[in-house]
Amino acid sequence: MFKTSGIMENFPYQQLKDFTYSVFLQMGCPEEDARQAGEVLLSADLRGVDSHGVARLIGYVRLWEAGRINARPKVKVVHESPSTAVIDGDSGLGLVVAPVAMQKAIEKAQAAGTGWVAVRNSNHYGIAGYHAMQALQHDMIGFSMTNASPLVSPTFSKERLLGTNPIAVAVPAGEQPPFVADFATTTAANGKLEILQRKEQEAPNGWIQDATGKQSNDPNELKKGGALLPLGGELERGSHKGYCLGSIVDILSGVLGGANYGPWVPPFVSFLPLAADPVGMGLGHFFGAMRIDAFRPAEEFKANMDRWISRFRGASPVDGHDKVLIPGDPEREMEAVRRKEGFPLLPPVVRDLQEVAAKFKLKL
Amino acid sequence: MFKTSGIMENFPYQQLKDFTYSVFLQMGCPEEDARQAGEVLLSADLRGVDSHGVARLIGYVRLWEAGRINARPKVKVVHESPSTAVIDGDSGLGLVVAPVAMQKAIEKAQAAGTGWVAVRNSNHYGIAGYHAMQALQHDMIGFSMTNASPLVSPTFSKERLLGTNPIAVAVPAGEQPPFVADFATTTAANGKLEILQRKEQEAPNGWIQDATGKQSNDPNELKKGGALLPLGGELERGSHKGYCLGSIVDILSGVLGGANYGPWVPPFVSFLPLAADPVGMGLGHFFGAMRIDAFRPAEEFKANMDRWISRFRGASPVDGHDKVLIPGDPEREMEAVRRKEGFPLLPPVVRDLQEVAAKFKLKL
Numbered sequence: 001m002f003k004t005s006g007i008m009e010n011f012p013y014q015q016l017k018d019f020t021y022s023v024f025l026q027m028g029c030p031e032e033d034a035r036q037a038g039e040v041l042l043s044a045d046l047r048g049v050d051s052h053g054v055a056r057l058i059g060y061v062r063l064w065e066a067g068r069i070n071a072r073p074k075v076k077v078v079h080e081s082p083s084t085a086v087i088d089g090d091s092g093l094g095l096v097v098a099p100v101a102m103q104k105a106i107e108k109a110q111a112a113g114t115g116w117v118a119v120r121n122s123n124h125y126g127i128a129g130y131h132a133m134q135a136l137q138h139d140m141i142g143f144s145m146t147n148a149s150p151l152v153s154p155t156f157s158k159e160r161l162l163g164t165n166p167i168a169v170a171v172p173a174g175e176q177p178p179f180v181a182d183f184a185t186t187t188a189a190n191g192k193l194e195i196l197q198r199k200e201q202e203a204p205n206g207w208i209q210d211a212t213g214k215q216s217n218d219p220n221e222l223k224k225g226g227a228l229l230p231l232g233g234e235l236e237r238g239s240h241k242g243y244c245l246g247s248i249v250d251i252l253s254g255v256l257g258g259a260n261y262g263p264w265v266p267p268f269v270s271f272l273p274l275a276a277d278p279v280g281m282g283l284g285h286f287f288g289a290m291r292i293d294a295f296r297p298a299e300e301f302k303a304n305m306d307r308w309i310s311r312f313r314g315a316s317p318v319d320g321h322d323k324v325l326i327p328g329d330p331e332r333e334m335e336a337v338r339r340k341e342g343f344p345l346l347p348p349v350v351r352d353l354q355e356v357a358a359k360f361k362l363k364l
Numbered sequence: 365m366f367k368t369s370g371i372m373e374n375f376p377y378q379q380l381k382d383f384t385y386s387v388f389l390q391m392g393c394p395e396e397d398a399r400q401a402g403e404v405l406l407s408a409d410l411r412g413v414d415s416h417g418v419a420r421l422i423g424y425v426r427l428w429e430a431g432r433i434n435a436r437p438k439v440k441v442v443h444e445s446p447s448t449a450v451i452d453g454d455s456g457l458g459l460v461v462a463p464v465a466m467q468k469a470i471e472k473a474q475a476a477g478t479g480w481v482a483v484r485n486s487n488h489y490g491i492a493g494y495h496a497m498q499a500l501q502h503d504m505i506g507f508s509m510t511n512a513s514p515l516v517s518p519t520f521s522k523e524r525l526l527g528t529n530p531i532a533v534a535v536p537a538g539e540q541p542p543f544v545a546d547f548a549t550t551t552a553a554n555g556k557l558e559i560l561q562r563k564e565q566e567a568p569n570g571w572i573q574d575a576t577g578k579q580s581n582d583p584n585e586l587k588k589g590g591a592l593l594p595l596g597g598e599l600e601r602g603s604h605k606g607y608c609l610g611s612i613v614d615i616l617s618g619v620l621g622g623a624n625y626g627p628w629v630p631p632f633v634s635f636l637p638l639a640a641d642p643v644g645m646g647l648g649h650f651f652g653a654m655r656i657d658a659f660r661p662a663e664e665f666k667a668n669m670d671r672w673i674s675r676f677r678g679a680s681p682v683d684g685h686d687k688v689l690i691p692g693d694p695e696r697e698m699e700a701v702r703r704k705e706g707f708p709l710l711p712p713v714v715r716d717l718q719e720v721a722a723k724f725k726l727k728l
Binding site: 084086111112116156158185187205209242250262263279291300301305308311312315318319 | 535
């Protein structure tokens with residue numbers, strides 16, 4: 001494991017955008033797909049979710065090298081009803097498949113009030129929030145979720161059967177910025193464990209268990225057969241609720257559209273084998289869009305969301321904290337800084353990007 | 365506070381069903397509504413959620429006496445699209461309004477693939493799970509949520525702005541029983557605090573904070589200005605995620621359909637005043653139904669759910685536990701026992717029921 005003692009390098013947004021675009025082009029993606037994939041990937045760094053941004057670029061490249069990503073997928077609707085669709089991602093980049101599926105959900109909502117799209121045969125799709133937020137400009141509430149590599153043990157289980165299975169919900173407001181919730185259904189996302197590994201610090205209680213199922217504070221436990229824990233962390237603190245949430249995401253993202261689910265979900269890392277007995281195709285996502293005015297006039301709703309937001313932001317804070325935040329506030333603050341100051345990348349991330357650059361004869 | 369040292373009395377299901385039916389009739393409900401209200405209420409006791417069952421009957425009666433419940437509501441659709449509707453509950457019992465709304469969601473799903481119904485101007489609706497489970501017999505996935513009296517503080521807030529805002533999701537399987545998740549979006553539901561009060565035991569960490577926002581173990585803290593905490597319980601353990609979940613339920617149940625939301629939600633107890641400046645009408649719910657075959661053939665889906673369920677149930681358990689459960693298992697086990705053995709009611713609950721009986725000149 002590396003140390004944080006290394007100097008962080010700052011990269012401007014546009015430079016990384018141009019670079020990721022070139023990498024996806026070199027992988028054989030059509031121009032529009034390369035642009036889209038880069039935009040989704042970098043939206044993670046912009047919003048401060050560094051584990052899901054350019055740090056993952058080399059992972060996508062390795063999956064492509066292993067033949068697990070199709071750079072020129074024929075993404076198609078395989079089943080539909082007035083308010084639903086199932087999309088086959090043809091093993092494409094989730095970064096490319098997901099925006100097509102979210103767009104389909106929005107179109108369904110335009111016609112039927114709401115649109116719900118299950119996706120099979122896809123790969124990792126970046127941050128959940130990016131996709132949910134596509135609904136906002138249409139005065140719709142957006143939903144996005146995905147299953148993921150099994151790293152999480154259900155309550156009472158030694159085995160890892162679920163991914164960190166995130167949920168994102170984006171709700172438009174009027175004068176206030178939108179409400180954007182985007183969270184893993186575990187106590188802590190895997191990216192937070194990686195930070196502790198680098199800092200050589202212990203994990204708080206409730207994040208992980210060891211291979212026998214005992215609570216552990218060792219951030220390297222997952223390499224030794226341990227597991228992340230569902231939100232709640234232990235039964236007494238409601239971990240069965242986090243287990244419910246992760247399961248709901250898995251069923252909607254995996255079982256409903258015909259993707260793999262539970263322990264059969266394909267791993268993100270190319271060095272781990274695929275399940276020998278797949279129960280579906282690739283990895284799965286689930287998207288939703290609800291047209292506000294299918295319920296009440298959009299302006300009326302947005303005025304009430306403004307009131308909701310200002311009441312919550314204006315709540316009396318506990319000692320030691322300046323203010324109460326609403327979901328989306330921390331990411332917005334981060335984005336404002338990073339658009340101006342660029343992205344601080346850790347030395348190992350820079351080394352990975354240089355490896356990718358060398359592979360495709362590009363300049364970083 | 366009473367003690368558990370009192371002898372529990374056992375009441376057969378049918379006896380309590382007849383009694384609650386008579387009480388709702390005496391309140392002026394039409395026969396069909398009285399039957400429906402009793403069934404929903406008792407489904408909580410059957411499933412072991414004692415805080416939401418007959419123990420609450422006196423609360424509904426008091427709200428009715430205070431003029432806050434309309435026993436003969438004209439429940440009507442006030443807005444709709446192919447896959448959505450908004451229903452005005454006309455201040456009716458949530459126990460009666462919610463089944464009408466869930467039925468509307470199911471009808472929408474039959475025609476459009478999915479149906480989503482926001483409800484305003486309602487009251488407390490019993491357990492969330494009952495309503496979600498109505499979708500199962502139609503080979504649909506059911507969703508149910510509601511906002512509730514503000515008892516929960518968002519992360520960093522001293523003030524109580526959210527209810528325990530439950531989410532229920534019911535998913536049909538084939539040979540296996542259905543997957544039924546039904547949980548408050550707090551670390552622990554208020555009913556669990558009440559049990560600790562009766563037992564004069566301390567609450568675990570992460571359940572409550574005192575009036576200044578400091579973590580507390582006193583189960584009576586809510587009477588002194590304290591609050592329940594969102595699932596996660598503290599920031600380090602992801603309480604911001606529980607806050608997100610409770611907020612999503614509040615927005616869909618309250619803001620979307622024009623009900624009150626956040627701190628404006630009407631209290632369940634009749635002795636607390638309504639907000640002087642309501643932002644909507646009554647309390648709000650949100651229901652959804654998704655037709656499985658709007659995504660893939662129902663038999664195929666159910667065969668995969670069977671596989672999901674048996675894989676999770678068959679997972680290797682941690683030491684000290686026999687098996688891994690799936691959401692819905694504990695409630696099913698409880699229901700089997702209680703249908704046979706009746707409901708054990710605590711002396712204070714029996715006293716409340718006797719008070720209700722006397723009020724309406726009924727025999728318990």
